[in-house]
Amino acid sequence: MLDNIDYRDYKKCDDIHGTVLYPAVMVAPIQKDILKNLILRDEIASVFDPFHGSGTSLYEAMEIAPNMHLVGCDINPLANLITRVKLQGVNSNIKSDINELKEHIIEPKDISYFSFPNMEKWFRTDIIESLKIVRSAITKISNDQNRLFFWYMLCDIIRKYSNTRSSTYKLHIKEADAISRMENNVIEDYIGSVEKNIYKFLHSSNNFILYKCNVLEKFRDFENELFDISITSPPYGDNATTVPYGQFSMLALYTIDRKDLELEGWELDNYSIIDSNSLGGKTKNIIMNDFEKALIAPYLKKISVAKHKKVICFFNDYFLFLRELCRVTKKYIVLTLGNRTVDRVQIDLTNITKTFLEKNGFENLKFVKREIPIKRTPKVTSIVNQKPVSSMNYEYIIIHRRNT
Numbered sequence: 402m403l404d405n406i407d408y409r410d411y412k413k414c415d416d417i418h419g420t421v422l423y424p425a426v427m428v429a430p431i432q433k434d435i436l437k438n439l440i441l442r443d444e445i446a447s448v449f450d451p452f453h454g455s456g457t458s459l460y461e462a463m464e465i466a467p468n469m470h471l472v473g474c475d476i477n478p479l480a481n482l483i484t485r486v487k488l489q490g491v492n493s494n495i496k497s498d499i500n501e502l503k504e505h506i507i508e509p510k511d512i513s514y515f516s517f518p519n520m521e522k523w524f525r526t527d528i529i530e531s532l533k534i535v536r537s538a539i540t541k542i543s544n545d546q547n548r549l550f551f552w553y554m555l556c557d558i559i560r561k562y563s564n565t566r567s568s569t570y571k572l573h574i575k576e577a578d579a580i581s582r583m584e585n586n587v588i589e590d591y592i593g594s595v596e597k598n599i600y601k602f603l604h605s606s607n608n609f610i611l612y613k614c615n616v617l618e619k620f621r622d623f624e625n626e627l628f629d630i631s632i633t634s635p636p637y638g639d640n641a642t643t644v645p646y647g648q649f650s651m652l653a654l655y656t657i658d659r660k661d662l663e664l665e666g667w668e669l670d671n672y673s674i675i676d677s678n679s680l681g682g683k684t685k686n687i688i689m690n691d692f693e694k695a696l697i698a699p700y701l702k703k704i705s706v707a708k709h710k711k712v713i714c715f716f717n718d719y720f721l722f723l724r725e726l727c728r729v730t731k732k733y734i735v736l737t738l739g740n741r742t743v744d745r746v747q748i749d750l751t752n753i754t755k756t757f758l759e760k761n762g763f764e765n766l767k768f769v770k771r772e773i774p775i776k777r778t779p780k781v782t783s784i785v786n787q788k789p790v791s792s793m794n795y796e797y798i799i800i801h802r803r804n805t
């Protein structure tokens with residue numbers, strides 16, 4: 402297992418994972434290789450991804466074992482919609498629904514009104530008009546499953562024709578010149594990508610549950626050793642800065658009809674609320690035990706006191722997550738991790754996690770380091786004390802098994 406983790410030639414655009422952009426996704430064939438190995442070597446009835454993002458691991462598990470019980474959680478409603486569509490695919494009405502969608506787009510009638518905060522900042526007026534036509538057409542499709550697929554396919558179009566730069570996951574306005582140079586092909590592009598990608602959505606699972614909520618709260622509903630495999634890539638503590646999953650998703654979330662999103666009610670309040678409610682985003686009561694405090698103490702010593710709060714806040718949530726993960730996992734824990742830098746000090750999240758899991762009853766089977774070939778987050782992210790600070794260029798995959 403994991404003898405070749407390079408996958409430099411793997412192109413997401415050839416498979417379902419290339420049909421929508423999401424930050425910090427896992428490399429699908431690597432997750433598939435791991436899952437295949439574990440599923441072949443052991444009796445596995447369930448796979449759990451507590452931070453499923455765009456659903457890479459759950460989809461790959463379904464590809465290996467179509468009847469596998471799949472459970473996922475994510476706080477971001479866009480991640481929920483993306484993963485739901487990947488797992489449920491489209492149904493047999495899809496051809497006639499595409500024809501109906503095209504009719505509503507080509508001869509638009511009763512275009513429904515929609516607006517959101519700062520809409521004119523993020524879209525040119527003519528783009529807003531085109532998006533309104535497409536949005537209104539999608540809302541008229543009565544088949545729920547296919548309508549969700551149509552929203553899914555709109556996500557990358559929204560991003561492509563918005564005024565935000567493609568070089569970062571944050572919302573960062575383009576130069577005025579670049580905005581005025583954009584050609585408006587929203588409608589042709591959208592219909593083209595629906596028709597081009599439809600065949601990638603023909604597989605489906607009828608044995609999955611997705612929770613749109615904070616997994617730290619959801620854990621309370623799960624009994625001990627409920628899941629055979631837990632496989633995930635958690636946030637690394639930089640959701641407010643380098644990889645803001647929520648901020649990245651807001652333009653799509655504001656455009657998609659609320660009725661088709663799983664919402665608790667607070668998610669659309671502002672552009673940063675999803676990130677601040679995410680793992681490590683808010684200060685709470687510190688509940689780390691002495692062992693956990695000792696794991697991060699060597700790093701805190703080297704980091705300026707001003708940055709302590711941010712690191713403690715992240716690890717307070719992260720250790721709670723790991724404790725619960727150990728409790729609910731029966732057999733294997735598979736994590737893809739990165740070591741982020743705070744104040745020029747690299748925090749070895751991978752070894753901290755490995756030590757934690759070993760102490761909590763899970764022996765290490767594999768520890769693999771992998772260079773990340775292409776990154777949207779720049780290798781140098783900021784300048785601190787006149788020196789450049791590099792972001793993560795490696796990811797690590799660790800596989801642990803419950804001690805017998």
Ligand SMILES: C[S@@+](CC[C@H](N)C(=O)[O-])C[C@H]1O[C@@H](n2cnc3c(N)ncnc32)[C@H](O)[C@@H]1O
Nearest residue numbers: 426427452454455457475476477615616679680
């Ligand atoms: C690294 S991404 C997962 C990417 C995923 N492995 C993929 O391939 O697309 C981390 C995810 O954790 C989610 N997240 C952050 N805090 C969370 C929380 N407290 N509860 C549930 N999900 C959370 C984010 O919304 C994001 O989708």
